[in-house]
Amino acid sequence: MTIISVVGPKGGIGKTTLSINTTAALTRRVASRPSRQGVGLIDLDLRLPTISSILDSHPKKTFYDLFETLDNKSYQVEFLRTVYMILSRFGQYLAGDIQADDKKLAKILFKYQNLNYELFRYEAFPFGDALHELFMERVNVRTVDQIKSLEPILNKFDLKKFRSLIRDSENNSWPVLEEYINFIEEYGFSFLGGEVPILGKRLHRKRINQPEFLLLFLKVLEGVVKKFDYVVLDTPAGGVNHLSSLMNIIDQVLFIFDLSNTIAVNGSIDALHSFIDYYEDFQKDAMRGTLTGLDKEYVDRVIRERGKNAVCESMKNKKLGILFNRCQDSDAIKKALGQLREYLDTLDKYQQYKNRIHIVGMVPNHKIINITNNRCALFYDMDMALTARMDQIAESIVSDNQNCPTLGDPDKEIIRYLNSSERPKIIKKLTQIAGNLRAASNFS
Ligand SMILES: Nc1ncnc2c1ncn2[C@@H]1O[C@H](COP(=O)(O)OP(=O)(O)OP(=O)(O)O)[C@@H](O)[C@H]1O
Ligand SMILES: [Mg+2]
Incomplete structure (x- = not known):
């Protein structure tokens, strides 16, 4: 190559x-x-890509879509990692392993109250319903002491399984490269790039x-x-x-x-x-x-x-x-x-x-x-x-x-x-x- x-x-x-x-x-x-594997043309003018309109060749997925995918998928993984931190810290508190004045606990509580969960796709996630419940309860959990009220919801999570699901998401968060490669029959080469909406x-x-x-x-x-x-x-x-x-x-x-x-x-x-x-x-x-x-x-x-x-x-x-x-x-x-x-x-x-x-x-x-x-x-x-x-x-x-x-x-x-x-x-x-x-x- x-x-x-x-x-x-x-x-x-x-x-x-x-x-x-x-x-x-x-x-x-x-x-x-x-051993022909062909030739690829990549439009690295990410701000103002022009090749797709010049060649009148419009890939199914453009670099704009690629950045969207990278953003969404990395967002999902990042979200799950944060939730895991919340679940395990709250769990430690309920089990009496850490005390109410634990500094990290206060920080995690703050994260729980402020985490943006709008973009997370609950439907596709095995603990989706429990997660949804956890975040619906936020309005009632203002202090460390109130974390105790979350016990029934926290019991619905299997942390070991949760960790392995994060690992799966990490492995899956990669885009499917073929979707971005557009072979142009007429010219015999492939093109990658495309316009930004x-x-x-x-x-x-x-x-x-x-x-x-x-x-x-x-x-x-x-x-x-x-x-x-x-x-x-x-x-x-x-x-x-x-x-x-x-x-x-x-x-x-x-x-x-x-x-x-x-x-x-x-x-x-x-x-x-x-x-x-x-x-x-x-x-x-x-x-x-x-x-x-x-x-x-x-x-x-x-x-x-x-x-x-x-x-x-x-x-x-x-x-x-x-x-x-x-x-x-x-x-x-x-x-x-x-x-x-x-x-x-x-x-x-x-x-x-x-x-x-x-x-x-x-x-x-x-x-x-x-x-x-x-x-x-x-x-x-x-x-x-x-x-x-x-x-x-x-x-x-x-x-x-x-x-x-x-x-x-x-x-x-x-x-x-x-x-x-x-x-x-x-x-x-x-x-x-x-x-x-x-x-x-x-x-x-
Ligand atoms: N040798 C040439 N003779 C005549 N016109 C040319 C020649 N080379 C390029 N041009 C013309 O110059 C214009 C600019 O070319 P092109 O878009 O390839 O430049 P560029 O360096 O990619 O510009 P940008 O920095 O904006 O991406 C086009 O209209 C093209 O047809
Ligand atoms: Mg150019």
């Missing part, structure tokens, strides 16, 4: 467009593999900023990505800050570099710089063991699964792929490459990164792409020249950037590579043979 994250500095530079078409090209590229947006925004939900979300994603050979992640502008740990564990990064004008080029270079800074800080903290919060929990878990060495290696050797978008001509590429090298040199980082920054592909500024009709956002297979460009990108992904040039290669070589996808296959083959012959005669 390989995860490719499509990232970019600002809005509207083509992340979504190129994610979709890269997915289509990858699908074609790996279709003949014997207008009325649910406020709540959704709140949830996607809460670390405990994001951690659960990451866990779900981990389960999902294992089901595919390749997964393409479309990310929101500026990257997935709230899912930063994921960004640093992923296998390949495709950085969309906007070549449409000088300001866009400067912005892309600056964003690449911050990406490197961020990546270096993350790596340092991970090695020193000083990561915190969501990053720490996530990395710790990946280390537990894959081993520390594998995680350290993958972080240390992380490769970065650049995909030039909205390219006007070769001069624009040369100019941007020069600027990028100079910039990294000023930071004293050129030598360190020149061979780790791969130039994966180039997509011209094209009227076909810029059509407002959404269906044309998937241009793969519609325009031959653009399709060949996307095939080149897919090839790079599959070969782990082995065949594409790096920032350290001469401009001529980079441009030749980027334009090589334009030539018909037969000419490419002849050029390759001629090159081999030349190399052979030089050698002898």
Whole structure:
């Protein structure tokens, strides 16, 4: 399984467009593999997901539903845990094991009086009726002494069984992943994500900023990505800050570099710089063991699964792929490459990164792409020249950037590579043979 994250500095530079078409090209590229598990496209723009409407593909369950499920199910489990605490403490008091002035008892009584039980599904729970009675009685239990009046209700609970029911709920509280994977017959790949309903947006925004939900979300994603050979992640502008740990564990990064004008080029270079800074800080903290919060929990878990060495290696050797978008001509590429090298040199980082920054592909500024009709956002297979460009990108992904040039290669070589996808296959083959012959005669 390989995860490719499509990232970019600002809005509207083509992340979504190129994610979709890269997915289509990858699908074609790996279709003949014997162990085909397919390609998945995930819309990680959790605030404003757009892919489902672009592809006119609406999963049965969206990420909004996923957060709902995580919320509801974790609520049920949390509720049961609290009730268990109440039952066992009250039981201890009635049995005379703790006294009326026990501090914890007062706290538990407060919890009992204030616990929100509206969302709990009584019908489906074996002790549902007794629980309902317990909470109906709250109005009559104001003091510790009054807990005694609950004895007949408390006797209806078998605490051992209650504990095992909580354990069952914990094991069941996981979403059914298949419900979120939408295989699109027409395109041959799967899509995950989907729109957020207008009325649910406020709540959704709140949830996607809460670390405990994001951690659960990451866990779900981990389960999902294992089901595919390749997964393409479309990310929101500026990257997935709230899912930063994921960004640093992923296998390949495709950085969309906007070549449409000088300001866009400067912005892309600056964003690449911050990406490197961020990546270096993350790596340092991970090695020193000083990561915190969501990053720490996530990395710790990946280390537990894959081993520390594998995680350290993958972080240390992380490769970065650049995909030039909205390219006007070769001069624009040369100019941007020069600027990028100079910039990294000023930071004293050129030598360190020149061979780790791969130039994966180039997509011209094209009227076909810029059509407002959404269906044309998937241009793969519609325009031959653009399709060949996307095939080149897919090839790079599959070969782990082995065949594409790096920032350290001469401009001529980079441009030749980027334009090589334009030539018909037969000419490419002849050029390759001629090159081999030349190399052979030089050698002898
Ligand atoms: N190479 C290109 N030539 C012409 N138009 C392009 C090209 N790449 C992208 N576009 C157009 O630019 C617009 C924005 O593209 P897209 O939605 O893919 O950007 P994005 O980076 O995902 O934006 P956001 O940050 O808002 O998610 C779209 O209308 C798309 O068709
Ligand atoms: Mg987008």
